[in-house]
Structures are given as structure tokens and as C-alpha cells.
Amino acid sequence: MNHSNATQMDILNKEIIQQTFYKLLPQHAFKNPVMACVWIGTVLTIVATLMGSTSFGFGILLSLILLVTVLFANYAEAVAEAKGRGQASSLRQARENLTANKIADLNATPMVISANLLKKDDLVIIKAGEIVPADGEIIQGFATINESAVTGESAPVLREANTDRSGVIGGTKVLSDQIIVRVSNEAGNSFLDRMIALVEGANRQKTPNEIALSILLNIMTITFIVVVATLPFIGSMVGIKISLVMLIALLVCLIPTTIGGLLPAIGIAGMNRALKANVLAKSGKAVEVAGDIDVLLLDKTGTITYGDRQATAFYPLAGVSPSELRQAAMLTSFADPTPEGKSVVSLGKEMGESIREPKDAEFIQFSASTRLSGVDLARGQKIRKGAVNAILKFTQQEIKDNIELKARVEQVASKGATPLVVASNHTILGVIELSDVIKQGIKERFALLREMGIKTIMVTGDNPLTAAAIAAEAGVDDYIAEARPEDKLACIRKEQAAGKLVAMVGDGTNDAPALAQADIGLAMNSGTQAAKEAGNMVDLDSDPTKLLDVVEIGKQQLITRGALTTFSLANDVSKYFVILPALFAVAIPQLDVLNILQLSSPSSAVISALIFNALIIPMLIPLALKGVQFKPASALQLLRRNMLIYGLGGVVFPFIAIKLIDFVVSLWI
Template structure:
């Protein structure tokens, strides 16, 4: 780092006053969340906000009408009630709290997201950055003045001022402020998955030169804050469809209630306007309407609790409909630290010769895999007897499937997939031998990855790259299978290695020797069958496939291109997290379906509780199946239950219905049995108890 080394580190270190960020995640104040939700629930009574929920807007209008009748009892003509102002006032209060409880459910879900956003905002503040000019000079500027493309210099103790890519250096970075993980993360240039850094994190060792990849206000934390605060919250397609359905149902019930006075007049049992409003509110699906937004917001919040940031509720919801899950092998199904374990010589070459050729072919390979090959070769005694400065590195390509070094004098050292090395040697008039195939199978049957090494037209041996299947991964795939999700493993490894890993991990299907183009093809084939596909990735070459997939999860350690392509970012960089996200998505849909079922059966039960109100004047008391004390007590009891059931169900809406590893039809049957039957029984019990309480206190 020559431009940096010439600068005095003492002069360049950030002053204590420049590092004002919190180095730990701020604790979320639970009391503050509830106070914010209570306040926001009143603010949401504004007509501009109320009209966004058609069902609750009808209740909002009903509240105003009953309030008017409370003030002016004869507004719609004479009333037959003994104390109309008391009764109408009680109706007004109950209807008001019905709307307020619905607002509170939404506000509470939003407040939890805002609390997380505030915790993130506490680690993001203006800092002094050391901007590096092209001539090597350094200027101290505010982090808010950094632009995309600027280069900055950071040393141990500095806060990284903005999102960027490491272009020079190796250093440990503390990302606990974002991920909550205390262990430092190694960042280095030349690595496809370890060069991306996030603004607000802190460098704790060595030094880096970073190229800024985001303009002020458009960094990763900025986007996270905006999403958690709900600034970009949009209703999902399923939410919109359900909202329209509930609005249509409410409109139908509105017409039904509007025609009741005609029938009541015919049987000489007049119905007052407050009673009609009470009947309408009891009929329309207020429970699910009041909780619908909270369920969607809570779904994104649960994803955030897994340290995953979703770009939209649509992405979370889509997870619940996923049919096919496409996963990389390395780092997802296996631990991902694929390192050189052994050298296998062939063609009468010694292990020392293989180590030397492997060292020569890997000298320019900055990946962890390449560095492990260099370390193993040097441990076996291999040394440079050529000048790297007079050599040229050949980068790995998904098309050539190999990398290496062009040595001084025209000699070519290569390492790569066995098939690719065979083709390379044949193009130089060389031959492969049966020994190569034997070594290839030996490594593959152990679940390892074989890399052949050659010098010009001669193959020297095979490198054994070892990886390990993650503990418990088979059980997780079994759970997904029971939920009807088909799993596909994609890997660049050969078929033998892929088959061994696939069998050990328990995936449904595998595709070996896959290229980035193959990923897109597999996704398109599955989508052509009408399936929703989810996949995970982290590299630049994953970006096209991430865009194509219906749900895409990118690692926080991934490249900027991958992050921009995906609709979810995992702050912990754990590829298996996608399995959890699919479960959360399914939980979101199950919760919405369960509460919708509960709400509809509730409405049916409440309807039968209020029927006696219509017919008491014509001596049809036999219809009073619940033996309620009076018409007034029946109406009040039904509406009190209607209001209270919303806050009772808020914890379930926020936490979600417990998910079971069952298929869709099994879940449907289970929900109908538990929430459908429960929703039909609960109102009869609760309304009868409330009626007895009302009678006891003399409000009937």
C-alpha cells in the first residue's frame, strides 16, 4: 500500500470526536414502542388514513353517525328506547375503540420496525473520512461529501464512512453494529465475497483502501432504515386482493342491512339507525381487516429479526408460495471453507513436483482456496524458482474453468477442473492418462473437489479440495420436503462429488458442473412449469440468476452487483438462512389465512347473536338461541366482543401462527378445524358472558 505508507498514520487517525457512533446495537425500548403505537393509533384516525381500509372506514363513519345520534337522539326520528343517549353513547364508544384497536395493531407493528430503524440510525452518523487522491495525497472530508467512485483510506480504529469495495489491503472489520455478531470479519481485496464493506462498521486491525459504491443517503444502512420505518411499505398482491374481497363483502352486507328497515316495517318491528349500524359492524369482517396490515408488517419484522432485510413485503410473501429452492453447494450446503487437503501425484511425478506446479499455478490466485494451495505447497517444501514480477496471472473464468500463470519463457502452469485441464493439455499435443481418472474418482468419492494441475502439455497430479456438509442440513431439507418445497443443489463440481454431497445432504435433485448460465436456465425451466423459485448467491456472476428468481437472498459479504440484484440481504451471510425465510413466508400466509377463517366464522356467530333484536317486537323470542337479556344487551355484548377480539389477536398477528411441516391441503384442514371451529364457538361463549356482566351492572 505504497500511497498509504508514505503518510503519517498518527496524523491520519480519526480523532475521538470523529467517531461518535455507538459500537454496539442500541437496545430497543419496549415501553417506548407501546407509547409510540398508542400515539400513532390516534393519528391514524385522520380520514385520509382511515379511508385506506374500506372495512374499518365503514366503522369510522358509523362512529360519527352514532355520535350524532347520541347528541341529537331524535335526529332520525323518534326512538322507542328508554335512555337513548346512554345506549347510543355506549355504541359510539365501542365503535370508536374498534377503529382505534385496529389502528393500534398496525401502529404497533410499525413501531417495532421504527425501533429497529432507530437502533440502526444510532450507529450511523457523520464521520471524518480520509479521501485518497490519484496522486496519493489524502484529504480529510465529511462522510456526507463522499461520492460513488471516491477512494478512501481507513486504519485500525476508524469507522468505515460509507459502503464500498476493498481495492487494496487485508484487515479485520467489526460488523457487530449491524449483524450483532461479535467475531470480526476478514476483508481483503481480490475476493469476490469478502471485499464488500458497509458504512458504519469499524476496522479493528491493519489498513484498507476502499472505493465508495454508494452516494450519500443511498447506502445499505440508509435503505435498511427506510424499509424498517415503512417508508417504502406497499401492500402485497395478496393483501390487495384480500382487501378488495373484504370491501366487496362489506358492500354486500351494507345493502343487506339497508333493506332490513323495509322488512322490519312489514312485521311492525322498527329498527333504529344505531341498531342498524351495530348489525352492519357485526356482519362485516372487522377482525381480519383490523389485523391485515399488522400481519404483513410483522412478516417483514420477523424477517428483520433473523438479520435479513427484505426490500418489500412482496418478497416475504412470495417466500410462502415458493415451490422450488435452488441452493449452491459451497457455503450453503457445505461449510464453504473449501481448502487444499492433499496433492495426488500421477504419471510418475513426485508429490514435491505436484506441489511446485500447484504453487506456480496459484501464485496470482487471491481466493481463500488459492491461498490454501500455496500454503500447502510451501509446507511440502515448494519454493519459487521463478520471478513472479516477470510472470502473468490468468484469472479463473466460468467458461475456461481454470486459472494459472504464464511463466517467464513461455511456459504455462494451470490448475482447474479435470475436464478443462484435459482439453488444455490436448490443445498442446499432450495426453491424459488413466491415472488422472483414478485420482479424479478417488477425490470425488470422498465428497471432495478434484483440481488437476499441469505444466504446458503434461499433467502432474490432482489437488484434493476438502469441504464438509453442514450439521443438521439433512433434517432441514426433510422439513422443506414435508412442506412441499423441492430442493435443487447447483454446483460446479463433477457428478461423482455432487452425487456424494447430494446424498449426504438429502436434497431432491442436483445439477453438477453448473455454470452461471445454467442457474438461469434451471430457474426459467421451473418457472415455465408454473413454480415460484427461490435461490441464494453472493458473487457478481450470481446477479443475473438472482434477478430471474422470484425470491433471491444475497449475502452481506456479497458483491455490490449481487446486493442490487437480490430482494433480500442476509446480514449474517448464512446461505442456509433462505430455508428460514421460506418458513417465515409460509407462516405469513398461514397466519393471514387462519385469522381470515377465524374472522368469517366470528361474523356468522355474531350475526346470530343480534338476530333477536329484529324480532323481539313480534314475539319471536324462540330465535333468541343464546337467551340474551334484551335487545340492547345483545347488541352491546356483540360489539364489545367485536372490539376486544382485535387486541386479543394482536400478539398472534405479530408473532404468527405456529408453522407445521405440512403440505398446503393439510394446513388448510388444520386451520379450518382450529380457527374455523374456534371462531364459531368463541363468540357465543364470550357474548353470553358479556351479556351477563352488562345485566349485572344494570346497562341492559
């Protein structure tokens, strides 16, 4: 470890220790009712000891143990928050001291200002070698950008205006060309600013499951407070006097202090794990809901397949020469900015065509709604290229009337490729074959999701035959062919109406309604601002398959909280067998049957139980932060594993640990 790293670690450790003691202040301590009881118990034990209600040494020792218990709980939360601050610091540093070349309009002279003065909808011009001053969308130009300051990935990415990869983020570096960006947020209120606050824990909201568990823990705590408070009255009836110090010790052992102390750390750590995977979640709720997902809606292109479909063959129909089809296809692709469109031009050139872009022609850009691109030539010829149904609609034909076209389309689709049809006016010229490749390992991942009871639905604009071939090869449960943006929205609503939680991924403006409707909407960082605002998660790597990782992170979050809750409550059962005989065995000999550990003395038993109660919190901090190891399994299998490892283990382990602690304590008391 070099000197710089050692210094940073020293600063981080000092910060954690400061926060651990700072959280002892009442305004912070009382945010966690369970640990607040221990905090109050510490104060009361000190007061009772000073008033002489118990021996001074015994009282002070109990007070110190209770104080350490609170400090360990504070330490767990401080460590989790520090990890979040450490992960967020690089994001913040990437945008410090930035300047911007602001322009009033596309033709104005740039004016250099501080990036902090930028406002929403301001225009900035960014040249090669400069840092993007704020989040926004490219409205003119294209550029390669180094996003390593944000994503950690050094490979440059292409961002281009008027595409679904037009989004740029503050702190990234333009490597080539020049772009004009429209700022999408006010200074200090960018997407990353909000994410940093969430990751650091400053604005972290509790998830529904965490709130439910907190309510349960609070009810248990109140119940045990009432029980312990009534013990002196019950004891006086049978001639048993119980000191305030012993009552506090009993209460602390009864209430679920372990999970109470670790609960905030578990919640913060879940968001930290998401950030470590380069996923920014707008709330902890989003991370946790991902663990309950029933249906995954996935685009075929870029998620199930590599997404770089390339034109690999031309199939002219009878009466059409190969050159005529190739030239027509190339003409329709000059205005098609998609990789598929560019590959049509490249393939045509490779096959010897040298056609030039026509003058005085009106180009029809590709649209997701029309699923066509093309050109209207000056001499009145209209050439179109697009999906089968779109071309049939354009030429006013039926597939059943063109047997050769149907055969060609089925031939291409049966190979898992995508057929594009080319037409000139009302004449269909032929078919282009677009080939894509299924990602390695994707079928195995879908099989694991199926084991967890998650249904996968592939969404594609391909025709049903192509969609069926790819769906079978990829191993998805269902598919939607020839899908339009509204079809995604309809599918999500249908599944939600059946009581299912749905997740989907998207990057374009036309994905925004579906992303907003889905319970988990994972937007791509490279995508449009509308998509990022609509989703409740953003993938900094812009990798659509990250949705599968998000589900695993959410599952791990739920499993971790469930496992530690089970372990904590099981611990309490063991502590009952330690503390109750210590308090009542002398006055009620029959209770000695519960003293199965045969501890040295009542005082030793109480101290040993409290020491274990304190030490178990820091012992479980690494597990709370790292998370329980995730293995795909059904809910029943997970429950059995939890009960066996964390339930049975949570009962047995305290007996062994407390017996060992008692052996050591008895040497000193």
C-alpha cells in the same frame, strides 16, 4: 430493567399511544375501508344519539364501544410500526455524525468531509479504528471489519478487494489494515436507508395476497352496507322499525372488522420478523413470495457444506514425482486468492516444499468462467490447475485416453471430495484432493422442505461424480454439476417456465443475473454491490443457509394471515346468531330459534356482541405480531389445521365469550 431501558420503553409506549389517536384523522382512517366504516359508524351513532333516535345512555355506550374498536385497530398497526422503528433505530444510529476521508484518486491526499456529502463513485480511504462512512465496494486492500452495529454479530469478518466478499456497509468498523472503498450510493439513498423506510412502514407496499384479501374484505363490506341499507325498507313492509343506531351495530358486527383491523399489522410484522433474522427485504412482497417457493437453488459451497475446502492430498500420475506435482500445484496457487488456492500452498509447505514465488512470471488468476488458475514462466512453461474438464481442454486431451487420470478423479470424487487437476503444458501431472464437510442438520432441513413440497437443487462446479456423492449425503432432490453462472440462470428460467417459483442465493457479480431472474434472490451483505442490487433480499449475516429461514418466515406470514382471516370470518358467523335475533325476534317470533345463547335482552345482546368485536382485536395483536407457529406440513394438512383450530375455534369461542360478557352487561342494564 435499568433506568435507560425503562426510559426507552416509556418513550416507545408514549409514541404508540400518540400514533393510535393520530390515525383517527380522516386522511389515515380512510386508508383502511373496513375500519373506515366503523369510524363513520361511530360519528353517525353520536349524531343519532344527540338527535334523540335512541336512549342517550345506550347510544353513548355504543359510540364508545365503536370508538374503542377503531382505536384497537389503530393500536395494532402502531405497535407493529413501533417495533419496526425500534429495530431500525440501531441501524440509523450507527451512521450518525460520520466523517469520511475522501480522495480524488488512489494517490491523492485525503480530505475530511461529512459522510452526508459523499456521492456515488466517490473514493474514500478507511484505516484501522475508523467507521465505514457509506455503503460501497473495496477496490484496494483488505481488512477485518466489525459489523455488529448492523448484524449484531461481534465476530470480525474479512473483506477483500476483487473477491465476492468485497462489499462494506456504512456504520461498520474497520479493525485492521487499510482499505479504499468506492461509494455505491448517493447520501440518504443507501440500501439501508431504503430498508429502514420499508421496515418502519413509511413506504411499505402491500403484497399481492394482501391486496387480494383487501379487495375481498372491501367487497364483503360493500355487500353488507347494501344489505343493511335495504333493511329499513324491508322492515317497513312488515311493520318493523329499526333505528339507525341498531343498523350501525348490525353493520359493524357483520363486516370483517377483526381481520380488517389486524391486516396492516400482519404485513408490517412479517417484514419485522425478517429483519429480526438479519434479513433485509426490499418489499413485503419478497417476504410473502418466499412462502410460496417451489424450488430452492443452493450453492454447494458455504450453503450445504462449510465452504472452507482444504487441499488434503496430492496424487501424482505415473512418471511424475510427488515433489514435482506439489511444486507445480504451489506455483499455480500463488495467484489464486481463493481459500482452496491458499490451502494448496500451505499443504505443499507442510510436506517439505520451500518453493518461492517466481520472478518475471505471468500469473493467471482463477476465473469462474475458465475455472483455471496458473502461471506462465519466463522459460515458456505454462502450468495450470483447475477442474477436470478445464484442464483436459487446456491440454487438448480426452478423459477416455487417460485411464489413470480417470481412476484418480473417480477415487477422489467417490469420497465426496473435489478433484483438481494440475498440468504442465500438454502434460497432466496429477490430482489434488480438496475436502469439504456437509453441514450438520442440513439433511434434516432438506427433508422438512420436501414435506412442504419444495424441491431443492444443489449447484456446484464439481464434476458429476463428486456432485452426486455430496447430493446423496446432503439429501437434496437434484443437482447441477460443473455449473457456470449461465447454468444457474438457465435452470431458473426452466423451472419458471414450468410455472414454479424459484429462490436462490448468491454473492458475486456473476450471480447477479440469476439473482435478478429468481423470484426470491437472497444476496449476501458481504458480496458485491451488483449482487445486492440484483437480489430482493440481503442477508446481513452473509450466511447462505439463511435462505431456508427466509422460506420459513414467508410460510409463517401466509399461515398467519390465513389463520386470522379464517378466525375472523368464523367470528362473524357467531355474531350473526347474536345480533339478528336481537333486532327481529320481537317482531318476528320465529327468529327466536336463532337465539341459541338466550341472552338477557336485545340491548344486552347488541352491546355484548360489539364489546366482543372490539376486544378480540387487541387479544389477537400478539399473534399477529409474533405469527402463528410454523410447522412444516403439506397444504392440505395446513388447511385442515386452520379449519379445526381457527375455523371451529372461531365459531365456538365467540359464543362462550359473548355469553360471559352478556352476564356482566345484564347486571348493569
